[in-house]
């Protein structure tokens with residue numbers, strides 16, 4: 465699996481030190497491990513997690529299949545309370561090893577009843593950085609198929625117990641512009657039925673302002689009578705997730721087709737929409753609120769360049785430093801300069817936009 469344009473483009477962006485490049489490509493070619501999250505309210509999740517740790521993992525330790533030792537599932541180090549797991553075994557082992565087959569059946573059952581969520585490890589990160597609390601008003605702008613929506617909803621329901629479901633004071637609106645995918649969202653959310661969830665089907669870049677009634681109480685100074693003005697005001701959100709449509713070139717490990725088709729134009733073509741979605745989110749955020757912007761691309765044009773343009777257009781916003789939020793997470797800081805390219809053949813001769821424009825005197 466190779467793509468010269470991909471290598472040329474990303475080497476020029478300096479996304480990694482030169483000496484890590486081979487190891488990076490090797491990782492992109494390695495199969496993705498199976499990862500899952502123990503879902504549901506905190507209390508329910510802890511109980512099930514203990515069962516995995518104390519019953520299943522010891523049973524899977526020491527399994528030998530066709531003469532080779534198979535490693536048991538391990539907890540993902542950075543996930544809070546050890547509630548996320550990964551394991552790396554082939555389909556053959558899952559089908560044929562009696563111990564793993566039993567564990568697989570357990571996972572399938574618990575997934576069906578909503579206690580376990582199969583989710584890629586990286587996809588678990590954006591909701592964690594949002595730090596949703598039960599009273600928050602949350603908007604998930606590009607939500608389908610809904611794995612992050614489920615995580616956000618669980619955070620709203622953090623106070624549920626094993627036997628009773630709470631009525632969170634906050635709410636979650638999960639939106640997607642794709643009609644069919646919006647149905648997926650509804651289907652997914654049936655696993656955690658919640659009165660706090662609403663699903664909408666809009667283009668996030670022009671998401672409508674939602675008006676809610678506000679009781680405005682004033683006291684007329686002379687008479688001390690209470691005057692109630694029934695007014696409406698725009699619903700502003702405490703937390704917004706912008707998990708925007710992207711080129712997906714960070715998913716090459718599972719979407720092998722991207723190796724063949726990758727072109728820098730994929731990211732270039734999406735930058736405008738991504739920026740408009742983020743700017744719309746900024747206009748719907750309550751003062752002091754938080755937006756998490758995420759993609760499954762490694763392209764700075766879809767990431768850093770979108771954030772930079774958004775911050776430039778609305779200087780009242782600031783980046784929050786979350787580097788200490790998940791202490792065990794290994795990460796690299798975002799980059800501050802990049803070299804866009806204007807065509808499929810990855811011509812990178814223009815370090816700045818002005819240099820590019822100079823070659824097009826009529827523009």
Ligand SMILES: C[S@@+](CC[C@H](N)C(=O)[O-])C[C@H]1O[C@@H](n2cnc3c(N)ncnc32)[C@H](O)[C@@H]1O
Nearest residue numbers: 606607608609610611612641642667668707709
């Ligand atoms: C990266 S996926 C979202 C994945 C989802 N957050 C999850 O964790 O399951 C991007 C989604 O954006 C939706 N989308 C594309 N253009 C959109 C737009 N203009 N407004 C809202 N959603 C859009 C796509 O239908 C797709 O479902």
